[in-house]
Amino acid sequence: MTQKNIPWYMNAVFYEVHIRAYCDSNNDGIGDIPGLISKLDYIKNLGVDCIWILPSYPSPLKDDGYDIADYYGVHPDYGTLEDLQRLINEAHQRGLRIITDLVLNHTSDQHPWFQQSRSDPNSKYRDYYVWSETDKKYQDARIIFLDTEKSNWAFDEKAGLYFWHRFYTTQPDLNYDNPAVIEEMRQVMKFWLDMGIDGFRADAVPYLIEREGTNCENLPETHRILKDFRSYLDKNYKGKILLAEANQWPQDVLPYFGDEDEFHMGFHFPVMPRIFMALGKGDASPIHWIMAQTPTIPDYTQWCIFLRNHDELTLEMVTEEERQWMWEQYAPDPRMRLNLGIRRRLAPLLDNDLRKIMLANALLFSLPGAPIVYYGDEIGMGDNIWLFDRNGVRTPMQWDESDNAGFSSAEADELYAPVIDSNEFSYKTVNVAVQEKDPHSLLNQVRRLIEVRKAHPIFALGEYEFLAKEHTQCLSILRTHTNEQVLCLLNLTDMDQNLSLDLSKYAGKELVDLMTGKSQGVIAETTTFFQLDPFGFQWLFIK
Numbered sequence: 227m228t229q230k231n232i233p234w235y236m237n238a239v240f241y242e243v244h245i246r247a248y249c250d251s252n253n254d255g256i257g258d259i260p261g262l263i264s265k266l267d268y269i270k271n272l273g274v275d276c277i278w279i280l281p282s283y284p285s286p287l288k289d290d291g292y293d294i295a296d297y298y299g300v301h302p303d304y305g306t307l308e309d310l311q312r313l314i315n316e317a318h319q320r321g322l323r324i325i326t327d328l329v330l331n332h333t334s335d336q337h338p339w340f341q342q343s344r345s346d347p348n349s350k351y352r353d354y355y356v357w358s359e360t361d362k363k364y365q366d367a368r369i370i371f372l373d374t375e376k377s378n379w380a381f382d383e384k385a386g387l388y389f390w391h392r393f394y395t396t397q398p399d400l401n402y403d404n405p406a407v408i409e410e411m412r413q414v415m416k417f418w419l420d421m422g423i424d425g426f427r428a429d430a431v432p433y434l435i436e437r438e439g440t441n442c443e444n445l446p447e448t449h450r451i452l453k454d455f456r457s458y459l460d461k462n463y464k465g466k467i468l469l470a471e472a473n474q475w476p477q478d479v480l481p482y483f484g485d486e487d488e489f490h491m492g493f494h495f496p497v498m499p500r501i502f503m504a505l506g507k508g509d510a511s512p513i514h515w516i517m518a519q520t521p522t523i524p525d526y527t528q529w530c531i532f533l534r535n536h537d538e539l540t541l542e543m544v545t546e547e548e549r550q551w552m553w554e555q556y557a558p559d560p561r562m563r564l565n566l567g568i569r570r571r572l573a574p575l576l577d578n579d580l581r582k583i584m585l586a587n588a589l590l591f592s593l594p595g596a597p598i599v600y601y602g603d604e605i606g607m608g609d610n611i612w613l614f615d616r617n618g619v620r621t622p623m624q625w626d627e628s629d630n631a632g633f634s635s636a637e638a639d640e641l642y643a644p645v646i647d648s649n650e651f652s653y654k655t656v657n658v659a660v661q662e663k664d665p666h667s668l669l670n671q672v673r674r675l676i677e678v679r680k681a682h683p684i685f686a687l688g689e690y691e692f693l694a695k696e697h698t699q700c701l702s703i704l705r706t707h708t709n710e711q712v713l714c715l716l717n718l719t720d721m722d723q724n725l726s727l728d729l730s731k732y733a734g735k736e737l738v739d740l741m742t743g744k745s746q747g748v749i750a751e752t753t754t755f756f757q758l759d760p761f762g763f764q765w766l767f768i769k
């Protein structure tokens with residue numbers, strides 16, 4: 227792959243936005259699409275390539291929009307379809323791409339399909355969902371929302387039958403054994419692609435099909451359906467992408483890339499908790515380990531990597547012992563825990579220590595894949611663990627120190643959620659306006675990281691090799707692409723580290739710090755020595 231023919235998503239940086247939380251244009255206390263449009267220049271200035279918006283469809287919001295009541299509309303809180311069209315157009319005018327969630331697995335129980343399905347056994351919609359006379363089928367399927375759901379079956383009085391649901395009871399699963407459901411979803415894709423959307427983050431894809439005697443995840447039938455969606459996309463919409471949300475081990479995500487005929491991208495879930503483990507233990511081994519478990523993926527596919535998102539920091543892909551350690555270390559208050567995870571944001575997780583926050587970002591950006599930045603984490607926003615469910619990591623974006631953090635002019639008690647106003651995380655100190663002015667702020671450092679990474683596709687595309695693995699206090703990665711090399715050195719501890727590396731292969735070549743542009747000397751014939759500050763990192767281009 228030469229630099230020229232790299233598909234856009236391979237070297238992209240994504241920015242995840244919750245419309246509700248970003249900017250309120252009509253002062254009703256809820257963020258909306260015109261509000262987001264008014265902030266597109268800010269997003270453009272971050273240097274990212276693509277915005278991922280969380281579901282913005284009509285919904286009773288029992289799962290913050292992941293319970294869709296109409297796939298063809300916009301939630302009235304957020305605006306209109308015309309607003310969304312304008313958002314897509316305005317993003318495109320700025321050279322930004324925009325993808326949205328495609329919630330394939332389930333609908334809201336308020337969706338007319340479900341309402342007709344439950345009320346009329348003769349309706350064509352009866353077969354749109356998974357009904358059963360007993361709740362004893364598919365017992366090997368795990369429960370995902372452990373804190374609230376006791377079963378994947380719920381009894382519906384009207385139908386006199388049980389229906390299947392992998393998430394909340396209010397989210398009945400669609401029946402993908404019914405070709406009519408597949409056709410409905412193709413139509414949904416068509417609708418949004420025709421509006422110009424650049425692709426979909428496909429939600430909860432492992433669970434489309436159920437089969438007795440299996441755990442009902444990653445089944446071959448599910449892959450066949452997903453390939454069908456991909457082939458529809460390829461035939462009709464060039465350059466648009468599908469991103470798989472499959473919270474699985476990397477070897478189980480591999481089939482989702484298919485033979486470049488299923489997903490373009492897939493989240494790499496298990497690397498994420500290991501970044502926190504590495505930082506918390508001052509030990510690079512968890513990263514070495516998970517990358518060794520990560521298979522090579524087809525040429526034109528890419529991992530999506532992230533530190534945090536709108537959900538709890540999931541600990542599904544760690545051992546029981548590691549989970550306990552993560553909880554003790556990062557969620558000492560039981561209220562910080564949710565399901566098998568932690569409902570906290572990046573900055574509070576890392577003690578609001580700028581060095582650690584930058585190190586975590588630099589570590590993420592040093593790995594192969596396309597990174598995603600979660601809104602608010604670029605300024606180190608705090609969280610509110612006392613809010614319901616995962617709402618504590620979805621509070622209003624902090625723009626400035628004015629009332630409501632500049633998010634809305636509504637009365638404070640009319641906001642959909644309170645702004646963070648406590649101690650070191652108060653919007654009065656943590657906000658975009660303050661950080662814009664400070665060249666050393668987190669915001670400006672994250673911007674620089676994005677800028678450097680974008681200027682060097684080697685980060686996204688290159689091979690990687692861990693060096694000095696025995697020096698576990700540091701993570702040392704040699705990235706190589708065509709005939710270029712970048713050395714990523716990260717100190718995971720709070721002490722100075724002296725690192726010695728055998729780089730004799732490159733003896734005589736100059737090392738240039740990509741963040742500062744300054745020369746760091748010449749590579750030695752034998753051992754080259756490096757000194758890393760506590761929680762410091764260096765990205766060194768071998769010139």
Ligand code: NOJ
Pocket residue numbers: 289292329393429430471536537
């Ligand atoms: C994954 C989404 O990220 C999460 O927010 C949602 O609750 C579930 N899928 C169910 O749609």
